[in-house]
Amino acid sequence: MSSPTPDGEAVREIARRDEVLELLFWMRGQGFGEQLSARDLAGFLVYPEPEIAATLQTLEALGAVERRPEERYALTESGLPEARRRFVDNFREMLAEGHGECGFSCQQDHDHEPGRAGDPSREGEPRDDDRRNR
Template sequence: MSADRPPERLTAQAIASERLFWRSEILQAMYWMDGEGIASAVSPPRLAEFLDTTPDAMVTLVGQLVRDGYLRPLDDDPGRFTMTEQGRREGARSFGDEFAELTRPAHSECGPGCWCRDPKYAGVACPSDQGAAHGH
């Protein structure tokens, strides 16, 4: 077999890995699009543009996600798909994992649950600010 040609047949492990990759990519994209108010339901061709693959490949991938319970077609527009509750949970988890380094608090920045964010502590120095008055 030549190094510049893919193998004739993919192994079961390679197929499973490819399916996991695309499930993650599609659900992350749909979770992000929904969260940003861009779209709560999308068509396979639109996803294909966004994720840089062919529309035919995306139709197959979306069909598998429907069979697996992650997506469902819209009742009034079966050419567009939305996440099921299972798909939303997996999309949120996958998105969080993928972008954790970008969304975590920076050094000397407190997290969203820090006590200093409570208005009754306004003006009280947060330990994260290294002694500075804290005003979120």
């Protein structure tokens, strides 16, 4: 069996970065936490924990994540939209958004409950509670 070429390893590293960013975004959205370790991610990825840890360190050097206490990492302000974009690009077909809902492709960090201030699907419309008070 031949060993991987430098180009092959570079492609594998890029794929690993993408998967780690996507998983951090997904786990954050599912309520698993905003600060996760390589061990937390290892159960969801095909890579061994040391490779995931090395990838998290690379992502930290790139500014996409920041290290927190106990070897945990969180998406940064610049890493969050990048992780969101990668996630949406890979899972777009599975993320069908309902009518009037703000889904994963939303670029805003706001309350997504319909009828609430800041809901981009209802921008310019009176809030539901404003309609009741007429």
